[in-house]
Amino acid sequence: MSETKVMPNEASVPSPESEAVFVPRVDIRETADHFEVVADMPGADDKSVEATVQNRVLTIEGWSCPEKPEGHEPLGQEFGGGRYRRDFTLPDSVEVNGIRARVRNGVLSVRIPKKEDVKARRIQVTG
Amino acid sequence: MFEFVTAGPPSPWTLFEELESLQSDMNRLLSAPEARPGRRSRTSYPPLNAWTSEEGLTLDAELPGVDPAEVDISVVGDELSLRGKVNVREPAEGETVLRRERPAGEFQRTLQLPFRADTGAVKATFRNGILRIRIPRSEEEKPRKIAIESA
Numbered sequence: 001m002s003e004t005k006v007m008p009n010e011a012s013v014p015s016p017e018s019e020a021v022f023v024p025r026v027d028i029r030e031t032a033d034h035f036e037v038v039a040d041m042p043g044a045d046d047k048s049v050e051a052t053v054q055n056r057v058l059t060i061e062g063w064s065c066p067e068k069p070e071g072h073e074p075l076g077q078e079f080g081g082g083r084y085r086r087d088f089t090l091p092d093s094v095e096v097n098g099i100r101a102r103v104r105n106g107v108l109s110v111r112i113p114k115k116e117d118v119k120a121r122r123i124q125v126t127g
Numbered sequence: 128m129f130e131f132v133t134a135g136p137p138s139p140w141t142l143f144e145e146l147e148s149l150q151s152d153m154n155r156l157l158s159a160p161e162a163r164p165g166r167r168s169r170t171s172y173p174p175l176n177a178w179t180s181e182e183g184l185t186l187d188a189e190l191p192g193v194d195p196a197e198v199d200i201s202v203v204g205d206e207l208s209l210r211g212k213v214n215v216r217e218p219a220e221g222e223t224v225l226r227r228e229r230p231a232g233e234f235q236r237t238l239q240l241p242f243r244a245d246t247g248a249v250k251a252t253f254r255n256g257i258l259r260i261r262i263p264r265s266e267e268e269k270p271r272k273i274a275i276e277s278a
Contacts, residue, residue: 005225025228027214031221040229042191042256066257069185072178075241079174079189106191106256 006035006094006112009057009087024060024084024108033119035094035112041084042106051101051110058088058099060108093118172234173209173258181270183263184240191256192229198253200260202246207262210235242268 043064098113198211214231
């Protein structure tokens with residue numbers, strides 16, 4: 001089956017060699033000319049986040065190592081640092097060379113443009 | 128190097144449950160995601176870490192993507208309230224949402240602090256999606272060394 005949307009590869013993560021990998025939660029949006037994958041990676045910054053594409057699989061990775069306050073005793077913990085990773089299969093309709101990523105406030109956004117010939121076009125109708 | 132929640136020892140939840148009084152936990156998240164891959168299925172939002180010292184308490188809240196201007200922190204006596212909105216956005220024109228896992232909506236969490244706070248000295252910073260709140264003890268609650276006078 002050939003997918004036409006950007007789909008997360010559920011079976012591929014977490015990777016078998018590393019059990020302690022967080023799967024970041026994502027939103028995926030589509031417009032006429034691009035897809036956008038938005039992933040929560042709290043604690044990660046532009047130096048610790050990576051997005052790579054190989055064989056039409058987009059992989060997003062990030063690391064979070066929260067700074068513990070000095071001279072304090074832990075009272076309770078509901079989240080921890082660690083590694084984020086998730087894979088997505090890209091449709092043939094996207095231009096892999098045009099993919100752009102940015103991270104802000106612990107959120108990674110990856111913009112995946114569609115190829116020119118598949119972009120929806122508005123045709124001017126003249127009377 | 129890292130600590131992982133998913134593969135760690137039994138979590139110190141009990142400490143946190145004590146900290147968080149049942150009555151005052153009015154936690155509310157409008158649209159919790161159905162799928163929460165990789166994370167614990169805990170309903171309280173945002174997830175918190177807390178540390179104490181003689182000086183006070185440091186609280187980290189995981190709030191990726193939140194606009195700090197949309198977060199309201201209030202400390203009254205020994206009670207701290209954290210409320211705000213996260214990822215509240217209208218889809219752009221011509222945009223289709225294919226998948227939505229990230230939490231979105233309003234949240235509120237109220238915690239019972241183990242001491243009375245110096246409310247005027249509470250400070251907060253926001254970095255890489257993590258909100259850190261420093262809550263000093265009120266002066267009268269700080270441990271004090273008593274000088275022993277010789278008779």
